[in-house]
Amino acid sequence: MNMRSLMMVFLTMTATILTPASPIKRVAIVFDDGPRPADAEPLLALLAQEKIHVTFSLVGDRVDENPATVKAIAAAGHEIANHSQTHAHPRDLKDAALDQEVATAQKKLTAILGHAPRWYWPPFIEIDDRLPAAVARAQLAVYLPRKIVASMDYDTSVSAAEILRRATTGIEDGTVILNHEWRAETRQQLPAILAELRRQNCVFLTFSELHDSLAAFPVSGAVSEK
């Protein structure tokens, strides 16, 4: 190798090292409306294979029916959020009923888990002026994401390909990606969704991990080279 080609190799190497890496995007994937064993079990298997942790936002009525599934989700290292007792529209509820929706599910989840869920994730993401206080009375907090991207998988007319596209489009640092436990097409697409998100430099956190990370590091740093 002559001097010139040696120099070229050196310059190429330097350029590779100095190219700024794209910043990482911290995201939290949430699966709403479980737990149902028939849906949660294959989803847990997939998440274990992918080695990621997500958040399951659970409905109290289904928690009552499937306490073992709640325990299995927590044992696998996923975070559990309170998604109300009956999934009623928060805005339609009188004050006392709103309190009940939050507190009943919280009490049941706490009894099963042995610790209190930290976050309330409102059905239909309906947040009105009363909700933060009602949630605070039950000693938790509403999870307020920096950005929400919905796969729209709750709409059965949305195809599997569309779920993949929506779940991976417009993702920014701090985004919550909203999916539903019951939607089989979301599970089928999950490896493709995660592969695309990884290509976009996403790292997968639970609600609490995302919240705490954003509080500690509001702006995403650059990752080391890919």
Ligand SMILES: [Zn+2]
């Ligand atoms: Zn829901």
